[in-house]
Amino acid sequence: MSNEKKAVLRVACKAAFPHTIPVLTGYIFLGMAFGILLNSKGYSxxxxxxxxxxxxxxxxxxxxxxxxxxxxxxxxxxxxxxVVNARHLFYGISMLDKFKDIGKKKGYMIFGLTDETFSLLCGAKTPEGVDENWFRFFITLLDQTYWVLGSVMGGVIGSMFKFNTTGIDFVMTALFIVIYLDQWKSTKDHFPAIAGVVVTVLCLIVFKADNFLIPSMIGILIVLALYKKIYDGKGEKR
Structure with missing residues (x-):
């Protein structure tokens, strides 16, 4: 690998890291929770x-x-x-344009598209002078690194100490709430966030807890697609 290529990668990784810090703090503890729970079932x-x-x-x-x-x-x-991962179908659809010209990294980018990484890829702006594709790649790679590290730490801790694990899996819900609030604070347009909550609650009432996930994802996609069409239409009129 040439020195120029190394410099491009180093700059992209350095630029990506600050954006992943919220995921770092969440994934370490979330991964630890997973590792501890897995160890409690007898898996190292x-x-x-x-x-x-x-x-x-x-x-x-x-x-x-x-x-x-x-x-x-x-x-x-x-x-x-x-059922659990159905939402990733919609994530993937919305990322088609961003992944179109990413080259050989596309396979890993698709594999690494978690909820948190999706939020970062949608919200993070590539700094000037940084390769956009490598910037997105390192966001994805760093996020998985945090998750793997936290999981292994949890597995090790779980093998060293025995304690009551009741409620420890709530950390995932807590992380989603934190990301939601961070997205709310980082943007002036709160319609997507509000629409997501409203559509989800309506689907929960109509389809009940066991069947609401996929209908809510479809509903959110339709609402946001219509909103984007109306929003873009207003922009053209201006």
């Missing part, structure tokens, strides 16, 4: 490393802990995975 830190490195599915990994501890049911596992 090596399993935490393997799952976080190869699966890297956040909430699905928490669900997988119970699936591992129960009687193996492949059909239930597939359905559960699709």
């Amino acid at each position: 830190a090596w399993w935490a490393l393997l799952m976080s490195g190869l699966i890297y599915a956040g909430s699905m990994q928490f669900v997988a802990i119970e699936l591992l501890a129960s009687i193996f049911n492949p059909i239930q596992t597939v359905i559960m995975s699709l």
Whole structure:
């Protein structure tokens, strides 16, 4: 690798890191919670490393802990995975343009598109003089690094100390709330945030807790698509 290429990567990584600090603080503790819970079911830190490195599915990994501890049911596992991770279909659709010219990094970028990384890729602006594609790549890579590190730490801590793990999985919900509030504070247009809450609550009432996730994602996508069309139309008139 040439010195020029190394300089480009170094600058992009350095520029990406500050944007990932909120995810760093969240993923370390969230990953630790996962590692501790996984260890409580008899799986060592090596399993935490393997799952976080190869699966890297956040909430699905928490669900997988119970699936591992129960009687193996492949059909239930597939359905559960699709339901829990259905929202990523919509994330992927909205990132098509941004990933269009990213080259060989596209495969990893798709793999690493978590909720938090999606929020950063949508909100973070590439600094002047920084390669945009590498900037986005390092946001994704750093986020997964934090998750893997936290998971392994949790696995090690879980093997050293035994304690009551009741309620520890709430850290994921807490992290989503923090990211939501951060997005709210960082933008003047709160319609997407409000629309997301309203549509989700309505779908929760109509479809109930076991079936509201996919309808709410579809509803949010439709509402935001219509909003973007109206917003862009007003811009053209100006």
